[in-house]
Amino acid sequence: MILGTMLGSSYGALAGAWRAPGIDPGNFTSTDAQVRISRTAERGGFAFMFLPDFAAVRGGEEHAGLSMTMDPMLALAAVARETSKVGLVATGSTTFQEPYNLARQYKALDVMSHGRAGWNAVTTSDPAVAANYGRPVADRSERYHAPTRRSSSSRPSGAAGEGTPGSGIRPPGATSTRRRSGRSTCGAITWRPEVRCRSRRPSRASR
Amino acid sequence: MIFTAGGPSPHLLSIAGRYANGFIAEVWTIEEARAQRAMVREAARAAGRDPDEIKYFAGVMTTVAxxxxxxxxxxxxxxxxxxxxxxxxxxxxxxxxxxxxxxxxxxxxxxxxxxxxxxxxxxxxxxxxxxxxxxxxxxxxxxxxxxxxxxxxxPGDLIADHLQDWFEAEAADGFWVIPDLAESGLDAFVDNVVPILRQRGVYPRDYVGSTLRENLGLPAQYGLDPRLTDPAQTSN
Incomplete structure (x- = not known):
């Protein structure tokens, strides 16, 4: 059995949790609270923290409190350096962000956390978010086609970590990416070290 | 490492089947979760992947008392x-x-x-x-x-019962635990539910490794799955 939990507003799921005894109403921008929560999860062996995102201000703060106001990648970058085992999964929209920016940020988080980054790929159809990017809401088939382009852009084209004769300029464990697909082009070359993962498959009961 | 979340629409299943290693679901009963998990696993199989490479998480909200x-x-x-x-x-x-x-x-x-x-x-x-x-x-x-x-x-054993029942019914590979209060609620879960799950042998005593892939029980993968892009490497 695998457990994960949520890093959201740092209030809790109950309506009105933001004004509950022992809860700091300022938690919605508290990186310290996110670090404390993540360390608690790590104490319990949780595999991942999941940080949702919504790139606009939502109403309803009277009951739920404010939430999802801070950039998730920056928040998880801070948590990454204060924890050592728990996975760090953040929501990233495929609809409004450029593939290169997404890939670069998640790769950086993966490197900073030594292989603990996860991307919750979501499509976005909310007009409030679209307005923040100055774009119209894309139709459904376009929204769901976009993630495949983003995933492709993280494909390594080199043999990771394997030195090829004559390729002396490639650092060990680095790969380059070059991808062009449809409307969206990701033509930049990035150099990122590979985070190595031992393959070890536990039995179902021990997970 | 890619996650998806939401209801199993054909669009989402198509994306998840090809790319996702984690699927976070909103499901209410063991029967519904079993059926949905089977759909997610089938989507992975249809994409030429091993269904065990996609972990299905059921959301659960907790109040420990x-x-x-x-x-x-x-x-x-x-x-x-x-x-x-x-x-x-x-x-x-x-x-x-x-x-x-x-x-x-x-x-x-x-x-x-x-x-x-x-x-x-x-x-x-x-x-x-x-x-x-x-x-x-x-x-x-x-x-x-x-x-x-x-x-x-x-109490902890009631919550552990819920998780164990779903897990053993193959309704979920794991759970997305959302406590009532962020700090005290998670502390209470870790102190009162996790030890019971460990005692019952359904939850590991410690981390398997240090990467997210290792701790989700997933095989190593770097970049896109070659089975999705190179037909010569499709294994099943």
């Missing part, structure tokens, strides 16, 4: 008096006409005999089960029967 009664009282103290405005909705879920004026009474024997889980709301089955336990209308609502995920209120 010494007794169910204490947990319900604590939840109501935090949420304030929101129950009266939800009584009619609860009635619709149970196929009954319920008025806010009788909020402190349990359902009568006649009502329980007529009640059914209205198919319009997937949470109705949980509401019906809680109602049959004899709680007042106010307490039924305090059980979180109208919320984003199934809610379990009570």
């Amino acid at each position: 010494a007794t169910v009664r204490e947990g319900l009282d604590r939840r109501m103290a935090v949420t304030g008096d929101v129950a009266p405005q939800r009584v009619r909705m609860l009635g619709q879920m149970l196929g009954l006409r319920l008025e806010p004026s009788r909020i402190d009474d349990p359902l009568t024997a006649d009502e329980l005999a007529r009640a059914y889980a209205a198919p319009v709301d997937p949470r109705s089955e949980i509401a019906l089960r809680v109602a049959r336990e004899g709680w007042s209308v106010r307490d039924i609502l305090a059980h979180g029967v109208i919320d984003f995920h199934p809610t379990v209120v009570g």
